[in-house]
Amino acid sequence: MVSVVYEAPDSIQDAVKLLATSKVKANVLAGGTDLLVQMRGQHEPRLIVDVKKIASMMAANVSADGVALGPAVPSAELSARDDIKAIFPGLVEAAYLIGSTQVQGRCSVGGNLCNSSPAADTIPALIANRAQCVIEGPDGERTVAVEDFVTGVQRNCMTKGELLTMIKLPQPAPRTSDAYLRFIPRTEMDIAVAGAGVSITLGEDGTCTDARVAIGAVAVTALLVPEAAAALIGSKLDDAALQAAADAASAASKPITDRRGTIEYRKHVVGVLVKRAAKIAAERAGG
């Protein structure tokens, strides 16, 4: 009667072997806040591979190279890490926006990325911060830039047997910081109508020397918007530059109309969020 098998291996190798050789549908389990909801009422045979017993999946290390984030680290743990917050405050804020206190106790950045929802809050922040995804599979290891990871609504580049084993966040240049903002109709517990992650690097004189702008919930995947970054680079982030970045983000977005918002509304709001996030990131970078 019961056709679900649960395994909790303690090494990446064992997890990959289980996933690759499974004859039935195999799912990685991190915090389960997407997976368990999706499994409700389904009775097909399934293998669940819980990766929380693998030490590297649950660790986050800060070094001169940046942050090596274990994909299954729960948001509650990430939010308590002042050393990571000091480098990537926007990414930590994005992770903190997911769900309630209870969901925070389990949900992970890796799960948010692998679930690949268009509205996932951490993905624009990961893109803004040039995250690299380390993927291990039966044929070995490969690394994919996060902006190329998600390929469609709840689709990504991973194939059978593959596991996201590490999210690498390269150490930003001096005077760099980030911010993530989303718009939701409520004040808590809602899914983004639009979101924006921005990373800003400032020169000694306050000129923006580098920028990355990513937007979420306004297309089938989160989008990197180089035109918006180009509008900021070389400027002092004056109103004209910020408005140009906002316009570029609105133009790049391809939202849909649903009960949360219309196309016109989402295009406008995503521009406003880019402007505001750029200002916050610049304040942080300068401070």
Add this chain to the structure above:
Amino acid sequence: MSKSHITTTINGDVREFLCDPSDTLLSVLRDNLGLTGTKEGCGTGDCGACSVTVNGRLVCSCLVLGVEAEGAEIGTVEGIGSSDKLHVIQQKFLEHAALQCGICTPGLIVSTKALLEENPNPTEDEARYYLAGNLCRCTGYDKIIRAVLDSAETLRGAA
């Protein structure tokens, strides 16, 4: 497929149970162990009626598998106060009439205890944000928040 044999600690007592690998911790607590204080509202992580702690961390038991309880420490509402001596939080919920139908109350008591352990002196805003994942369809929240803040004050006085 055979059932999994799980050994866990619930409210300080070692407990064993058999469950299907797809059973949630919520269904194991209620149906296998008879701990029906933990409620099911939605089963999808939205309402908080099923709140418990796992290794000290507040979670929705509807989004945890029973098999994940192996070797863990689980805290449920049954571990808070007793029928002859209510916990301060329970007493304050009664005094402030912070419940009507009561289905949300066990989850709120568990969450409030977790809140006050993390932050013994929350502002009203902090309490409201922390408890935003505990929905109540009856009270309008105001009495709940008053009970929570009064519990905090009383517990600080007792500490």
